Amino acid sequence: MAVDTRPTPRSSLLTPLKIEPTARSRPLLVRPGAQYDCFGDGTCCTDIHALGPVTRVEQRAVELLEPGSLIRHKDLLAPVFRHQEHGPCVLRSSRGCELHARHGAASKPIGCSRFPFGLIATPEGGRITTEHRCPCRTMGERPPLTVEASEPWIRDSSGRLSPNGRVGPKLRLSPGKLVTFSRFRLIEEPMLAALLAGEAPLTVLGVKPLGRLRGESFRKVATDMLSERDGSAYGEAMVWFGNALTALLNDQPLALGQRPWGESFDKSEARSLNKQKPGALLNDWLADLLWSLDWVFSTSSFEAGKREMASLFVVAQVIMRRLVRARVRPDRAAAEAIMMVEVGRQSGEWERVQGAL
Numbered sequence: 001m002a003v004d005t006r007p008t009p010r011s012s013l014l015t016p017l018k019i020e021p022t023a024r025s026r027p028l029l030v031r032p033g034a035q036y037d038c039f040g041d042g043t044c045c046t047d048i049h050a051l052g053p054v055t056r057v058e059q060r061a062v063e064l065l066e067p068g069s070l071i072r073h074k075d076l077l078a079p080v081f082r083h084q085e086h087g088p089c090v091l092r093s094s095r096g097c098e099l100h101a102r103h104g105a106a107s108k109p110i111g112c113s114r115f116p117f118g119l120i121a122t123p124e125g126g127r128i129t130t131e132h133r134c135p136c137r138t139m140g141e142r143p144p145l146t147v148e149a150s151e152p153w154i155r156d157s158s159g160r161l162s163p164n165g166r167v168g169p170k171l172r173l174s175p176g177k178l179v180t181f182s183r184f185r186l187i188e189e190p191m192l193a194a195l196l197a198g199e200a201p202l203t204v205l206g207v208k209p210l211g212r213l214r215g216e217s218f219r220k221v222a223t224d225m226l227s228e229r230d231g232s233a234y235g236e237a238m239v240w241f242g243n244a245l246t247a248l249l250n251d252q253p254l255a256l257g258q259r260p261w262g263e264s265f266d267k268s269e270a271r272s273l274n275k276q277k278p279g280a281l282l283n284d285w286l287a288d289l290l291w292s293l294d295w296v297f298s299t300s301s302f303e304a305g306k307r308e309m310a311s312l313f314v315v316a317q318v319i320m321r322r323l324v325r326a327r328v329r330p331d332r333a334a335a336e337a338i339m340m341v342e343v344g345r346q347s348g349e350w351e352r353v354q355g356a357l
Contacts (some may be wrong), residue, residue, distance in 0.1 A: 002059045004073075008082075022164070022168045022169050023121035023122055023123060023166035023167055023168050024103055024121055024122075024125060024126070025119065025125070025126035025161040025163055026125055026126060026161070027125040027126070027149045028119075028125060028126050028128055028150070028151060028161075029124065029125050029126060029127050029128065029147075030128050030146065030147055030150065031127070031129075031145070031192070031287065031288065031291040032192070032196070033129075033144075033196045033284065033287065034130060034144070034145040034284075034287075034288065034291075035132045035142035035143060035144055035145060036073075036116070036130050036136065036137050036142055036143075036145050037136065037142045037143055038136050039136045039140070039267070039268075039271060040096065040136075040267075041134070041135050041136050041264040041265075041267045041268050042088065042092065042263070042264050042267070043090040043133070043134055043136075043261050043264040043339070044115050044116065044133075044134055045088050046083070046088050046089070046092075046099065046233060046261060046264070047232045047233055047234045053073065053078035053079060053080050053111075053348070054070065054078075054079050054080070054081075054084060054108070054109045054111065055110075058109040058110070059079045059113075061107065062099070062107075062109065064104075065099065065101055065103050065107055066091060066098070068082075069081055069082060069091055069099075070082065072264070080212065082259040087088045096350050097112070099112075106235055110156060110162075113153065114153055114154065114263065115131065116130045116131035116132075116133065116136075116137055117126065117129070117130060117131075117150055117153040117154050118131070118154070118164045118292065119154040119161060119163045120132070120163060120164060120165050120166070120167060120292060120293050121163040121165070121166040121167065122166075122167045122168075122181060122205065123167075123168065123181045123182075123272070123291070124171055124182075126154075126161060126163060126179070126183070127291060127293070128145065128147065128150045129164075129288065129291065129292040130145065130288060131342070132285045132288060132338050132339070132342050133339055133342040133346075134339075135239045135261075135264055135265055135267075135268035135335050135339070135344060136268070138268075138281055138284075138285070138334075138335040138338055138339075139265075139268040139269070139272045139276070139281075139331060139332065139335045140268060140271050140272035140273075141272070141273070141274060146192070148281060153191060155172050163276070165293075165296070165297050167181065167293050167296050168181070169181055171184045171302065172300065172301040172302065173187075173295060173301060173302045173303065174302070174303045175300065175301055175303075184302070187302075188290060188339070191204050191290060192287050192290060192291065195283040195284075195286055195287040195290070196283065196284070196287060198277075198279065198280065198283060199283075201282065201283060201286050201309075201310070201313045201349055202310055202313070202314075204286075204308065205286075205306045205309055205310045205313075207303070207306045207310050208324070209306045209307065209310035209311040209313065209314045210248065210311050210314070211307070213353060213356035213357065214356045214357075215356055216352050216353065216355075216356035218245060218353070219246070219249055219310075219352055220245045221242075221245070221349050221350070221352060222241075222242045222243075222245040222249070223242070223246075223348070224242075224349045225238045225239070225242030225245070225344065225349050226238075226239055226242040226243070226349070226356055228242075233260035233261050234260070234343060236257065236258050236259075237260050237325050237339070237340040237343040238262040238344055238347060239257055239344070240257055240260075240319055240340045240347075241315060241319075241340055241341060241343075241344035242344075243255060243257065244315045244318040244319050244322075245315055247318055248314060248315065248318055253321065253322075254306050254318055254321075254322040255322075256322060256323075256326050259323075259336060260339075260340070261336075265332055265336055266333070268335065269329060269332050272331065272332075275329065275330070275331050276331040276334075277330075278320060278324075278331050278333060278334035281331060281332075281334040281335060281338065282313065282316060282317065282320070282334055282337075285316075285338050285342075286309055286313060289312075292307070295308065297311075298351070298354040299354050299355075299357050300355075300357065304354075304357035305357075307357055308353070308354060308357055311353075312341050312345060315341050315344075316334075316337040316338055316340075316341040317337070317356065319333075319336070319337035319340055319341070320333045320334045320336075320337035321333075323336060324339065326330065
């Protein structure tokens with residue numbers, strides 16, 4: 001499997017709050033309504049992100065077991081797994097991960113075994129999070145997420161809980177307003193409940209999407225995303241995101257492009273016998289974005305974070321509707337749209353948006 005390639009969460013956005021000392025990983029907490037199981041659709045072993053990176057210790061072990069399977073990523077400046085010409089990791093085969101098959105589960109880098117799980121330490125305990133760049137997370141009949149099923153995947157190589165980020169006693173609601181974490185929970189909780197009840201996301205978030213940025217523009221970001229086309233599925237997802245953003249800004253129809261990761265979504269659709277409401281998939285995704293507290297690390301305040309979520313939602317909605325018009329099954333259309341937008345959200349282009357909100 002692959003791992004999120006974003007850098008360590010940018011806690012500097014909250015300085016000088018000194019948040020880390022009060023954050024804790026226990027008790028472990030799961031978001032009400034979250035569901036997940038791994039069905040082996042295989043998307044995580046493709047170029048939804050760079051295949052890695054791996055640590056120096058992991059690099060030495062992998063190179064000993066599977067010589068030539070790692071290369072140095074030109075942007076990350078770190079070792080990642082090579083990928084095959086059509087996208088999957090070079091160690092991906094019909095029996096899954098060859099590193100796992102030949103040398104056992106313990107041989108896999110922590111990032112490979114961890115995806116799509118994450119852990120955010122807070123004053124109330126550790127929030128277990130899940131990425132939506134995975135049709136196993138978004139589509140089909142899945143059991144409720146539990147602490148017991150999740151805990152093995154959020155430990156490091158020494159068996160300790162390993163948070164992706166830490167959130168402390170005060171959070172920034174807006175540029176001039178700080179609130180305690182417990183006060184923020186009183187704001188967040190009804191928003192999560194409303195999303196799970198099917199309320200309109202823009203109403204729940206209470207902000208307008210897109211709009212002005214400080215020292216940046218959505219049009220420039222969209223144009224730069226279009227330049228990412230490089231023959232990979234990642235590049236195609238970036239083009240979809242850029243075109244959808246342009247369509248929104250110009251109030252024009254979205255053209256139908258090449259759909260990335262089709263093989264994985266074919267598997268997802270085949271195993272998803274009961275069709276889901278596409279709006280429910282989008283709301284569940286937004287609920288996880290809220291639960292993950294990603295806005296703390298990526299934007300300047302909760303108001304900025306809500307605006308980012310609203311903007312991501314309308315981009316995903318445009319892509320979903322275009323796919324439905326192309327006769328894609330609606331729940332699959334929603335899942336594909338979420339996948340493309342989640343990939344774009346990890347890009348350097350979108351990081352510029354996060355910093356300018």
